[in-house]
Amino acid sequence: MEIVRDELTPEGSRFPLPSTPQIVTVTPEMASDWLSYRNHPKNRPMSKAVSFKYQKDMEADRWRSGTPEGYIFDTEGYIISGQHRMKAQANSNTTLEVWIFPAEPREIFEVVDQGYKRTAAHVLNVPYAVNIAAAARHLAALADGDRWGMPRFSKITTPEVVATFHAWPELTWYIKDIQGASLEASIPVGPHAAVIAQAARSSDDLAHDLIQTWLAGVRTGEDLGARDPRLHLRRRFHGGLPTGKGKRDHAYALIVKAWNAYAAGEDITILRHMSTEPLPKVAGFDFERKSA
Structure with a gap:
């Protein structure tokens, strides 16, 4: 994959993002790194309950059979959507094939996850x-x-x-x-x-x-x-x-x-x-x- 190593790589992160939307093999180390260095300070507070639900599903191998939404990053390489899933990935030691959407405008944060939840x-x-x-x-x-x-x-x-x-x-x-x-x-x-x-x-x-x-x-x-x-x-x-x-x-x-x-x-x-x-x-x- 083509990597952008400057504007999409916050200082300290060892794992750069792709330059275009694509499916990426995301390891627990990558998820932990992105959560540590790319989590935007204005993201909603982390919910331990939500990440634990995802973690239990990942540990039970249920997550792989579904089609999770991708990890979304803004134009500076910071997370817009994905922090709870990244936390679950890191804690469950799970590697996933995930769509990565880099360089999205920060403004979409206001409408992401506001839809009708799939039951x-x-x-x-x-x-x-x-x-x-x-x-x-x-x-x-x-x-x-x-x-x-x-x-x-x-x-x-x-x-x-x-x-x-x-x-x-x-x-x-x-x-x-x-x-x-x-x-x-x-x-x-x-x-x-x-x-x-x-x-x-x-x-x-x-x-x-x-x-x-x-x-x-x-x-x-x-x-x-x-x-x-x-x-x-x-x-x-x-x-x-x-x-x-x-x-x-x-x-x-x-x-x-x-x-x-x-x-x-x-x-x-x-x-x-x-x-x-x-x-x-x-x-x-x-x-x-x-x-x-």
């Missing part, structure tokens, strides 16, 4: 994508193994959600009926779909008909006895989603408990989950043995 649902591009993405996020968070909750739920990245979706075809099998249960009984789709996906992959020989009758009951509420777990689940969510700290874990736990009771043919008189309880597991499913 996992946009990438999946399947029916009910938003809800399937939410379910995949639950599964990715649960796979961490912390059964007292899902502390990493908000930190699951888009590539991780997409990878989970591809690893879990069960997420699409019953999504239409699960969506119907949400519309009719306000049962949240994300955790519900995550539970049913695990049930479908259960080590038990669960019949397709069992999941179908479960979904028909929670969706319509018809012909349910007073002790039917499906009736209790409908009643718990008819009044709205759980509130307060741990509400996501609470909603997920209620669905698991109701499903487990129904799958075991057990009646219940009350459906509840205490914050002092660990998250219940879907009967017959073990993430360590069955998620791969």
Whole structure:
């Protein structure tokens, strides 16, 4: 590549930029060098959380399968866009093929990264994508193994959600009926779909008909006895989603408990989950043995 070694090489940087936009093999050393010597003082403050998300994806080899936006530099060779990815590259010791855009006017800094963020649902591009993405996020968070909750739920990245979706075809099998249960009984789709996906992959020989009758009951509420777990689940969510700290874990736990009771043919008189309880597991499913 043709290198400009003067105006595009701030003092101290060992790695000059190309003179024209092109794909460059960027090593961790280059990323660290550019971050140290080319980061403009007016760039937004570095977010450790953002760079850590990128780092985890790079370490899991998810970043290579995507098409990240390029590293953009101004006419003096200073970073306009890319500091968080460079930090992640340096910390993860990852080499990437990256588009480098040198000599861009500094003024574009005001509009870079102001667009509509691409979500996992946009990438999946399947029916009910938003809800399937939410379910995949639950599964990715649960796979961490912390059964007292899902502390990493908000930190699951888009590539991780997409990878989970591809690893879990069960997420699409019953999504239409699960969506119907949400519309009719306000049962949240994300955790519900995550539970049913695990049930479908259960080590038990669960019949397709069992999941179908479960979904028909929670969706319509018809012909349910007073002790039917499906009736209790409908009643718990008819009044709205759980509130307060741990509400996501609470909603997920209620669905698991109701499903487990129904799958075991057990009646219940009350459906509840205490914050002092660990998250219940879907009967017959073990993430360590069955998620791969």
